[in-house]
Amino acid sequence: MLWKNTRNEWIKITSKIRSYLGIGALTVLVVVVQVALKADGGSFISYVTASFEQTLSFNGKILNGNLVAFIVLQMLIVHVPLLIALVTGDLLSGEEAAGTIRMLATKPISRTQIVLSKWIAAALYTFVMTAWLAFLSLVVGKFIFGEGDLIVLNSSGLNIIASDDLPWRFALSMLIAFLALLTVSTLSLCFSAFAKNSVGPIVATMAVIILFTIIGTLDVTVFDAIKPYMFTTHMAAWRSVFEVPLPWDAVWESIVVLLVHIVVLLGITILRFNKKDITS
Amino acid sequence: MALISVSNLSKSFGNFKAVKNVSFEVREGDVFGFLGPNGAGKSTTIRCLLSLIKPSGGEIEFFNQNLASNRNAVLSKVGCIIEKPDFYKYLSAYKNLEIFGRISGKDLSKMEIYKFLDFVGLTGREKDKVSGFSHGMKQRLGIAQTLMHDPDIIILDEPTTGLDPQGIIEVRNLILRLRDEQNKTVLLSSHQLSEIEIIANRMVIINKGETIVEGSVQELLEKQSLNLQINVMNESIFESTLLQSFPELKYHKVYPHNYHVEMVSDTSAQLNEKLVNAGAGVKSIVPKRSLEDFFIKMTEK
Numbered sequence: 001m002l003w004k005n006t007r008n009e010w011i012k013i014t015s016k017i018r019s020y021l022g023i024g025a026l027t028v029l030v031v032v033v034q035v036a037l038k039a040d041g042g043s044f045i046s047y048v049t050a051s052f053e054q055t056l057s058f059n060g061k062i063l064n065g066n067l068v069a070f071i072v073l074q075m076l077i078v079h080v081p082l083l084i085a086l087v088t089g090d091l092l093s094g095e096e097a098a099g100t101i102r103m104l105a106t107k108p109i110s111r112t113q114i115v116l117s118k119w120i121a122a123a124l125y126t127f128v129m130t131a132w133l134a135f136l137s138l139v140v141g142k143f144i145f146g147e148g149d150l151i152v153l154n155s156s157g158l159n160i161i162a163s164d165d166l167p168w169r170f171a172l173s174m175l176i177a178f179l180a181l182l183t184v185s186t187l188s189l190c191f192s193a194f195a196k197n198s199v200g201p202i203v204a205t206m207a208v209i210i211l212f213t214i215i216g217t218l219d220v221t222v223f224d225a226i227k228p229y230m231f232t233t234h235m236a237a238w239r240s241v242f243e244v245p246l247p248w249d250a251v252w253e254s255i256v257v258l259l260v261h262i263v264v265l266l267g268i269t270i271l272r273f274n275k276k277d278i279t280s
Numbered sequence: 281m282a283l284i285s286v287s288n289l290s291k292s293f294g295n296f297k298a299v300k301n302v303s304f305e306v307r308e309g310d311v312f313g314f315l316g317p318n319g320a321g322k323s324t325t326i327r328c329l330l331s332l333i334k335p336s337g338g339e340i341e342f343f344n345q346n347l348a349s350n351r352n353a354v355l356s357k358v359g360c361i362i363e364k365p366d367f368y369k370y371l372s373a374y375k376n377l378e379i380f381g382r383i384s385g386k387d388l389s390k391m392e393i394y395k396f397l398d399f400v401g402l403t404g405r406e407k408d409k410v411s412g413f414s415h416g417m418k419q420r421l422g423i424a425q426t427l428m429h430d431p432d433i434i435i436l437d438e439p440t441t442g443l444d445p446q447g448i449i450e451v452r453n454l455i456l457r458l459r460d461e462q463n464k465t466v467l468l469s470s471h472q473l474s475e476i477e478i479i480a481n482r483m484v485i486i487n488k489g490e491t492i493v494e495g496s497v498q499e500l501l502e503k504q505s506l507n508l509q510i511n512v513m514n515e516s517i518f519e520s521t522l523l524q525s526f527p528e529l530k531y532h533k534v535y536p537h538n539y540h541v542e543m544v545s546d547t548s549a550q551l552n553e554k555l556v557n558a559g560a561g562v563k564s565i566v567p568k569r570s571l572e573d574f575f576i577k578m579t580e581k
Contacts, residue, residue: 001383008379015370099366103425106330107383108356277293278332 001109002117009121013087019125022083023132029079030136033072034144037063041145064148065141066166070242072137077177077238081184082206084129088122089188089201092273096280097197111274115193119266122185130178138170152242159244169246173238176251179258180235184209186265187231193272196280228253231261281308282341283433283465284329289338290489291324297489298324301338304484304494306433306467311459313476313483313497314469321489322469323363326437329467330360342433356385359431363438365422369411373402373421376410377428384429396424400454416447423454427462434458437469448472455479477501507568508541508548509534513561521558526551540568 013019037044041063092115095101104114150161161169184205191201212232215223227233237254240247284306291299299321306312316322327333329340331351340347342354367376374393381388388396397406400420410418419439426434436455440448452475458464470476476483477497484494493500512518515537522529522541529551531541541551548565555562 004382008382011375011379012368012371015368015375017370098369099364100368102332102362103366103380104383105332106355106358106360106362107380108352108354108385109383110352275334277334278327 002113002120005109005113005117006120009091009117010124013121013125016087016090018090019087022080022086022129025083026076026080026129026133027136029076030072030133030140033075034068034141037068037071038144041068061146061148062151063145064150064163065138065143065145066148066150066163066170068141068145069137069170070150070152072141073133073173073177073238076133076137077180077235080129080133080181081209082202084126084181084185085188085202085205087125088185089192089205090198091118091122091189092192092269093195093201094192094198096195096278099280101278101280105278112270115189115266115270115273119186119189119269122189123182126181126185127178130174130181133177134170134174150242154239154243159242161242161244169241172251173241176238176241176254176258179255179262180231180237183231183235183258183261183265186262186269190265190269190272193269193276229257231258234258282306283308283310283343284467285339285341285344286325286329287339287341289325289328289340290336291321291328291333292336299328299335300489302486302489302491303338304491306465307482308465309459309463310482311455311466311468311480313480314467314486315471315473315476315483316486318471319488320486322486323437324489325486326360326362326435326467326469329435330358330362331355332362356429357432358435359426359429359433360435361419361422361426361437361439363441364415365418365425367410367418367421367425370409372407372409373397373413374406376421377425380425381428386429388428393428396427397421399427400424401450414447415442416444416450419443419447419451420454423451423458427458431464433465433467435467435469438471439468440470440472440475448475452479506543506546506548508543508551509564509566509568510539510541510555511563511565512537512539512555513563514559517558517560518555521554521560522551525554537563 045063092101095104105111147163149163150166152159152161187208188201188205191204192198195201195204209232212230216227216230216233234254234257237251240251240254282305286305287303289299289302290297302321302325314322314326324333328335329347331347342350343357345354347354368379371379374397377393377396378388381393394403394406397403400423402417402420402424405413405417410421413421422439426436439455440451443451455466455468456479458466468476468480480497482495483497483500485492510518515533518539522531526547529541529543531539534540548567552562552565
């Protein structure tokens with residue numbers, strides 16, 4: 001019954017216009033960034049490399065598909081959660097608002113299975129969004145800008161990664177990005193179990209992300225104890241994959257924290273939905 | 281055999297007791313009327329029966345199985361419409377039935393889904409989105425949805441609410457067909473009391489969350505006095521005939537030329553004959569015995 005209802009949930013997601021809004025918006029955003037970089041990428045690169053020009057000499061094709069993919073991911077990974085929450089925040093509360101939850105909850109399928117099937121469908125949608133983002137940024141980026149080594153400036157300094165060392169790093173970074181976005185999906189699904197309309201969960205999800213991000217960037221010692229456990233701290237963990245050497249401990253820690261968030265939030269959702277009196 | 285057995289069911293929302301020790305039985309083959317004024321606790325009781333709401337106390341059994349511990353097995357044999365059937369408006373009628381059929385415990389072929397749509401008179405509208413359906417069409421689609429997994433019991437909560445007269449007749453006829461053609465046991469909650477009188481064979485009345493009375497509709501009605509609304513041309517002949525020939529009857533004038541007569545047993549034919557022979561000028565005699573009177577009496581207690 002779980003898989004039958006998962007199939008139903010996927011049909012529902014793919015039949016709603018709002019599900020395509022996210023994919024459409026993502027496509028437009030990526031294309032706009034790529035067109036802008038194609039038109040004036042040189043200035044952008046000069047601005048970034050200006051501080052190193054006295055000590056380093058840059059040769060070769062710095063503005064390539066890999067760098068464009070990295071820039072696109074960095075720009076958009078913050079906005080994609082909103083596009084995902086638009087769909088996943090509606091999964092339970094939307095049924096409540098439309099009244100279809102009554103029809104669904106009187107069928108011979110347990111409430112736990114209803115939540116799980118919705119979560120699996122949400123995970124699938126999140127994966128599709130992540131994969132689409134990867135395709136647009138990497139495949140289309142390489143098609144437009146060509147292949148080349150990746151120069152990244154991050155916490156460990158300036159890293160130059162050979163192009164043949166990049167495919168697995170992009171794959172791993174996408175996997176971590178997927179886990180981060182799945183945490184957002186699960187959070188909005190959780191809020192959805194407490195709400196009676198879809199606006200509340202979407203706004204609440206974004207509010208939490210913004211609040212946690214602000215806390216994460218505030219250099220105040222009182223928050224230091226909780227920062228390592230906030231999922232927003234680990235949402236940018238995909239960037240660590242482009243450090244040399246790769247900080248495996250930090251990567252694993254991020255993966256574990258995100259997985260724990262997913263499990264706990266899903267547990268709260270199941271508990272809440274099982275206890276809920278459906279009176280709408 | 282009791283297909284549904286409810287014993288001392290109660291449900292509280294905070295300090296408010298919506299249902300207090302409600303008990304009743306629905307037997308195989310019944311069209312069971314579930315009556316009560318607005319706010320009596322009907323919808324809460326029905327939601328408890330369908331596990332939408334967790335009861336605060338009492339027992340619910342379907343097919344001699346406890347609902348709480350056999351939820352999925354029980355619900356696989358129950359079809360229902362709660363208040364109004366809400367569907368996924370962005371999907372077609374066919375797709376909605378396919379989706380609900382898939383989780384009702386029976387995989388249906390395309391032909392079977394078309395058969396159910398035909399049963400409720402929606403042939404030709406299969407591929408139309410539900411967003412364009414009228415309330416009556418949604419109600420009929422709701423009935424198709426309840427039948428897909430061939431349930432033994434169908435629970436309908438206020439199925440005619442919001443329908444126009446034509447829609448009410450259509451839904452009423454569908455309920456009768458469920459009983460007559462498909463041998464379904466139906467639990468029907470309604471505030472259309474006249475409808476219950478026409479359709480149901482047994483009923484329970486609840487008020488303020490408590491059971492008032494349960495029994496056969498026929499027997500409960502027979503306990504009631506028969507009221508007649510009589511319209512005559514000659515008031516003095518009418519009153520003198522009643523005094524002379526039927527001194528046991530109570531009557532009062534409702535408005536000029538119109539009388540309300542209360543009978544213990546049905547002697548309306550003899551009364552009519554006497555009045556006509558006496559020249560009272562009988563224009564109409566309308567029997568008024570109905571659940572309306574019974575219901576009002578019961579809930580006023």
